[in-house]
Amino acid sequence: MSDLGGLPHVQPMLAVSGSLPSATADEHFGYELKWDGVRAVAYIPGDGSLTLLTRNDNDVTAQYPELAPLGEALAATPCVLDGEIVALGPDGRPSFADLQRRMNLTKAAVIERLSAEVPVDYMAFDVMHLAGRDTTREPYEERRTRLEGLDVNGPRWSTPPYWSGHGEQALELTREHGLEGLVAKRLTSAYLPGRRSDSWLKIKNVRTQEVLIGGWTQGEGRRRGALGALLVGIPGPDGLRYAGSVGTGFSEHALERLQELLDPLERETSPFNGPVADRHVRSADVHWVEPELPGEVAYAEWTSAGKLRHPVWRGLRMDKPPPRGKRRGRAA
Numbered sequence: 001m002s003d004l005g006g007l008p009h010v011q012p013m014l015a016v017s018g019s020l021p022s023a024t025a026d027e028h029f030g031y032e033l034k035w036d037g038v039r040a041v042a043y044i045p046g047d048g049s050l051t052l053l054t055r056n057d058n059d060v061t062a063q064y065p066e067l068a069p070l071g072e073a074l075a076a077t078p079c080v081l082d083g084e085i086v087a088l089g090p091d092g093r094p095s096f097a098d099l100q101r102r103m104n105l106t107k108a109a110v111i112e113r114l115s116a117e118v119p120v121d122y123m124a125f126d127v128m129h130l131a132g133r134d135t136t137r138e139p140y141e142e143r144r145t146r147l148e149g150l151d152v153n154g155p156r157w158s159t160p161p162y163w164s165g166h167g168e169q170a171l172e173l174t175r176e177h178g179l180e181g182l183v184a185k186r187l188t189s190a191y192l193p194g195r196r197s198d199s200w201l202k203i204k205n206v207r208t209q210e211v212l213i214g215g216w217t218q219g220e221g222r223r224r225g226a227l228g229a230l231l232v233g234i235p236g237p238d239g240l241r242y243a244g245s246v247g248t249g250f251s252e253h254a255l256e257r258l259q260e261l262l263d264p265l266e267r268e269t270s271p272f273n274g275p276v277a278d279r280h281v282r283s284a285d286v287h288w289v290e291p292e293l294p295g296e297v298a299y300a301e302w303t304s305a306g307k308l309r310h311p312v313w314r315g316l317r318m319d320k321p322p323p324r325g326k327r328r329g330r331a332a
Helices: 069-073 095-102 109-115 139-150 167-176 252-264
Strands: 015-017 031-035 036-043 051-053 079-086 120-130 182-184 198-205 207-219 227-236 239-246 287-288 292-298 312-316
Touching: 031 139, 031 167, 036 120, 069 312, 095 182, 095 252, 109 312, 167 182, 207 239, 207 252, 227 252, 227 292, 252 312
Parallel strands: 015 198
Antiparallel strands: 031 182, 036 051, 036 079, 079 120, 182 198, 207 227, 207 287, 207 292, 227 239, 292 312
8 A cells, every 4th residue: 555644545435327316306416527537536645745546546646747736735734535537638528538548657758758748637526534634424515615625726636516406407518518427426425435325326428338358359451460349248256248349449549558458368268158149250260368457338228138239449447446247227
C-alpha cells in the first residue's frame, strides 16, 4: 500500500445499475453526470503531496503528473476525495479512447509527452475525510456542501455541479450532449466504503458489459495478419462463458496495445467452457489466450442465445477488478 501521509485508506463506494427514481422519489435524490473515465480516490495529506489510488488500489499518481499540483492547492486542508480521472476531447466530452493512451504507462519520457498531448482532468464528487474528520457517516447532501466549500477548482481539476431532483431533465441533458448518463445518489445516503448500494444508481444512455478476452482472430485488408476481432466471455461458476466476437471500436493505438498484451498470453486450447458457436468464427483461425485481460464493450442487447448483439470495443479496464459473472440487460 502506498504511503498515504497518515490519512485513512478508503475504498470507493459503488453504485448499482438501475433506472431513474420514480417521480415521487425524485426530490430525494441528487443527480451527477456519469464520467467516462477511471475512478480514483485522491489522498491529500496537507504537505503538498498527492496520491491517486484506483478501485484496485493501484497507485497511478506518477501516470498523471498534471494532477500533482492538486496536492499543493489543497495543502491547507488535508482530505480524502472521491472522483474520476477523465480525458476531455475538443468538444468538452469525456473520451475513454483518449484516456486509454494515458493508462498503464511506466516510462517517464512517454508519460511526460502524453501528459502534454492528452491531458487529463480530475472530477471530484465526494469527500470522505476532511481536516481530521471522518465524513463517511454524514449524508450525501452535507458531504457535497463540504466538498464545494473546499473549492476544488483549478487548471486540471474541478467539482462538477449536481442537481437536487429534476432527474428526467438531467438525463435528457446527457442525451443531448452525448454523455454516458447519470449517477443518482440519495440525499440522505452515507458513504459506504467498498460497498455497492442501491442508494446510488447508475443510469446509462448506453449499455455496457465488462468481459474477459479469451481469444482473437486475424483481420482482413489492412488488418490481415494482425488482430481483427476479440473473442470475449463472462466468468461464472462453471468457467468462462462465450459472449461474442467484437470487431469494431478499435483505434490504431488500441490495436497495437492489445496485440502487445495478447501475444504473451497465447495458449493452445480454448479457455471457454463450451464451443464457440459463432458463424463468424472458425476455431482453426483463432488465437486462444489466457483470459487475464479485462475489458468493456458497448452493445445493443443480449440475444436469445446469450450473446452480445452489435458489441463495440470500449477499452481495457485494468483499473477495475475482473468481472464476476454478472450479465447486464435482457435477452432479445
